[in-house]
Amino acid sequence: MAWSDLPGLATILDLLCPPRCGFCGADVAEGRPGGGLSCEPCAAAFSRDVTRCGLCGEPAEGDGGCRRCRGRRRDWDGLAVLSSYGDDVREQVLRAKRPAGEAVAAALAGLLVRKHRESFADWRIDVVAPVPMHWRRRLARGTSAADQLAAAVARGLGLPMRRLLRRRRATPMQNELPFEDRRGNVRAAFRATRRVAGLRVLLVDDVATTGATLAECRGTLVEAGAAAVYAAVIARADRGSGTDPFR
Ligand SMILES: [Zn+2]
Ligand SMILES: [Zn+2]
Numbered sequence: 001m002a003w004s005d006l007p008g009l010a011t012i013l014d015l016l017c018p019p020r021c022g023f024c025g026a027d028v029a030e031g032r033p034g035g036g037l038s039c040e041p042c043a044a045a046f047s048r049d050v051t052r053c054g055l056c057g058e059p060a061e062g063d064g065g066c067r068r069c070r071g072r073r074r075d076w077d078g079l080a081v082l083s084s085y086g087d088d089v090r091e092q093v094l095r096a097k098r099p100a101g102e103a104v105a106a107a108l109a110g111l112l113v114r115k116h117r118e119s120f121a122d123w124r125i126d127v128v129a130p131v132p133m134h135w136r137r138r139l140a141r142g143t144s145a146a147d148q149l150a151a152a153v154a155r156g157l158g159l160p161m162r163r164l165l166r167r168r169r170a171t172p173m174q175n176e177l178p179f180e181d182r183r184g185n186v187r188a189a190f191r192a193t194r195r196v197a198g199l200r201v202l203l204v205d206d207v208a209t210t211g212a213t214l215a216e217c218r219g220t221l222v223e224a225g226a227a228a229v230y231a232a233v234i235a236r237a238d239r240g241s242g243t244d245p246f247r
Helices: 009-016 038-047 087-097 102-124 133-139 145-157 177-186 212-223
Strands: 077-083 125-129 165-167 189-190 200-208 228-236
Touching: 009 077, 038 077, 038 102, 077 087, 077 102, 087 102, 087 145, 087 200, 087 228, 102 145, 102 228, 125 145, 145 200, 165 212, 177 212, 189 212, 200 212
Parallel strands: 077 228, 125 200, 200 228
Antiparallel strands: 165 189
16 A cells, blocks of 8 residues: 555645645645646646647648648657747746756646647557756756656656666757757767667657757667657747757
8 A cells, every 4th residue: 555545644745735836836726637736827828839730749730730741751650749938938947957846847747748648648658758868967967857857747647757768979969059960960879778669658858949859769769669659848949939949
């Protein structure tokens, strides 16, 4: 029997530390399934987005379809996006990266799970995996936002989180490079750390712009035998939107 199954314990814990919004600290009535708490105003603010193509994650056209994806090889099997990369979301993503950013990461992941629960169910995911950060960068930062987000998404979906990929080499940050150089920058940058044969994987990262990093991760997992690779990101920085994208 787990601690959380003990009758009344959840209530006592709620009294000792009432559930609070991970973004603004406001009291929230109750936790949502999957954890990651947010008040309604924050949830609305940070889930705001344009209608997107569920395959490539680019803004959709009038009919909800996407010309880019018609009859073209795609870089991944589906992409779930929480929000456009506006200043308010950018601030939360930066907060989530800081060492004490777990509550913010969990709140962002909770919104992502809530928004795309149906897609995640349709995709029949077996395992959730973070886009890896090179160990040296991780050591310097003490945390990886992708790890925290992936762990929280996995909790929300009731699935395991595994670090399935490792960086072979440290690459310059994608946001320091022009768009056209990004794919080359991450080419062959990853390797699979374990067997993924037959698995349906959900890759998680904080921000995607060109999607070059996600595409390279997917290629590596497919080569290692993954049956399908989907991706979920907190924010999609659209090309030419004037935002300062991460990757
Ligand atoms: Zn709030
Ligand atoms: Zn598309």
